[in-house]
Amino acid sequence: MSRIENNKEFTDFVRLVDARSSGVVIGQPVSWPRSVARWARSQLLLLLIVVVPGLLGAVYYGFICADQYVSETQFVVRSPNRNAAGLLSGFLQSTGFVRAQDDSYIVTEFIKSRAAVDALVKRDGLTGILSRPEGDILSRYPLPWAEANNEELYQHYLRFINVRTDSGSGVTTLDARAFRAEDAYRLANALVQHAEELINRLNDRAREDAIHYAQIEVNDSQARLSNMQKSLTDFRNREALVDPSKQSSAALDMIARLSDDLADSKARLSALELQAPQSPQGEALRARVAAMERQISDERARIVGSDGSMAPRIAQYEQLLLEREMAAKMLTSATVSLENARIDAQRQQLYLERIADPNLPDHALYPKRFGSFLMLLAVCFATFWIVRFFMIQVYEHAAQQ
Numbered sequence: 040m041s042r043i044e045n046n047k048e049f050t051d052f053v054r055l056v057d058a059r060s061s062g063v064v065i066g067q068p069v070s071w072p073r074s075v076a077r078w079a080r081s082q083l084l085l086l087l088i089v090v091v092p093g094l095l096g097a098v099y100y101g102f103i104c105a106d107q108y109v110s111e112t113q114f115v116v117r118s119p120n121r122n123a124a125g126l127l128s129g130f131l132q133s134t135g136f137v138r139a140q141d142d143s144y145i146v147t148e149f150i151k152s153r154a155a156v157d158a159l160v161k162r163d164g165l166t167g168i169l170s171r172p173e174g175d176i177l178s179r180y181p182l183p184w185a186e187a188n189n190e191e192l193y194q195h196y197l198r199f200i201n202v203r204t205d206s207g208s209g210v211t212t213l214d215a216r217a218f219r220a221e222d223a224y225r226l227a228n229a230l231v232q233h234a235e236e237l238i239n240r241l242n243d244r245a246r247e248d249a250i251h252y253a254q255i256e257v258n259d260s261q262a263r264l265s266n267m268q269k270s271l272t273d274f275r276n277r278e279a280l281v282d283p284s285k286q287s288s289a290a291l292d293m294i295a296r297l298s299d300d301l302a303d304s305k306a307r308l309s310a311l312e313l314q315a316p317q318s319p320q321g322e323a324l325r326a327r328v329a330a331m332e333r334q335i336s337d338e339r340a341r342i343v344g345s346d347g348s349m350a351p352r353i354a355q356y357e358q359l360l361l362e363r364e365m366a367a368k369m370l371t372s373a374t375v376s377l378e379n380a381r382i383d384a385q386r387q388q389l390y391l392e393r394i395a396d397p398n399l400p401d402h403a404l405y406p407k408r409f410g411s412f413l414m415l416l417a418v419c420f421a422t423f424w425i426v427r428f429f430m431i432q433v434y435e436h437a438a439q440q
């Protein structure tokens with residue numbers, strides 16, 4: 040009996056200590072503010088991580104968050120000389136090893152670049168579109184805690200556009216959001232126009248580069264041919280020869296005729312010496328033979344045999360003719376290359392074709408209030424359980440120590 044009474048006294052003592060530590064007077068009713076305070080202290084982690092953010096999210100998504108309109112457009116970037124008709128290429132594209140239109144990614148990266156933001160600011164009033172009074176403080180540019188600068192504008196702009204490219208078909212879809220329906224339409228249309236201008240600039244640059252180098256080759260070939268023609272003219276004026284080859288041919292013909300006459304005169308002289316050695320015609324024939332031999336020797340000396348003869352001039356003349364012929368062939372080849380470069384430049388042009396023009400929205404698609412609120416609660420609860428788990432582990436570890 041005494042043991043039971045002792046246990047009862049110990050239990051009452053523990054209850055008394057708990058009541059005094061909690062500030063509760065035994066025998067007096069506990070007021071509801073004090074009960075709420077006790078519950079708040081015991082559930083402080085839940086309040087801070089789940090309840091307070093949830094209430095703030097409910098207020099924001101229910102009463103503050105502004106409507107956002109979405110304008111969508113689709114386009115494709117293609118080149119006339121690209122096709123995927125082959126079975127192998129079609130198979131590779133279907134298996135994902137080859138992307139259908141890599142040029143579309145150029146436009147995608149441009150739309151997400153600072154160059155697009157600069158163009159929109161200068162020509163389409165991007166700053167005004169993102170700063171409409173209809174927008175809420177957490178969506179309107181600039182944010183309350185941020186400065187109005189180019190970097191903040193760029194980061195804000197990325198939150199209002201969504202561009203994606205289908206790797207199989209090459210179709211690019213662009214979604215532009217704004218606080219007004221006409222602003223969303225204007226932003227989407229302006230981005231497509233700037234993308235078309237980018238494609239045109241790329242085409243012009245590629246065409247100019249392809250033709251530029253070919254034109255340089257043509258100009259060099261023309262200059263070389265002109266220089267060779269000038270060198271040939273200078274040679275003719277300096278040597279007083281129009282065509283050394285033809286003149287040497289004439290000299291060779293003369294030597295051939297003189298040789299024939301010389302052979303005939305020698306034959307007549309031999310016959311005369313046999314028949315009438317004392318005939319006065321013998322001296323005349325001998326003089327004729329000697330004269331023709333000297334003339335033949337002189338003509339040969341004019342053609343070959345010294346630096347002033349015709350042979351070195353012929354060699355120099357033929358070298359100039361060869362170089363002129365090579366320059367002419369190079370000019371012909373460069374001209375053909377230039378024409379081919381122009382044709383290839385036309386074939387390799389890119390085209391941006393609109394599949395669907397931007398639409399003028401009549402209903403706000405964003406924000407997804409209910410879905411966003413549920414996502415917020417899910418994140419808060421996940422964070423709460425993670426933090427609670429780590430706190431329990433820390434307390435258990437401290438108790439074991």
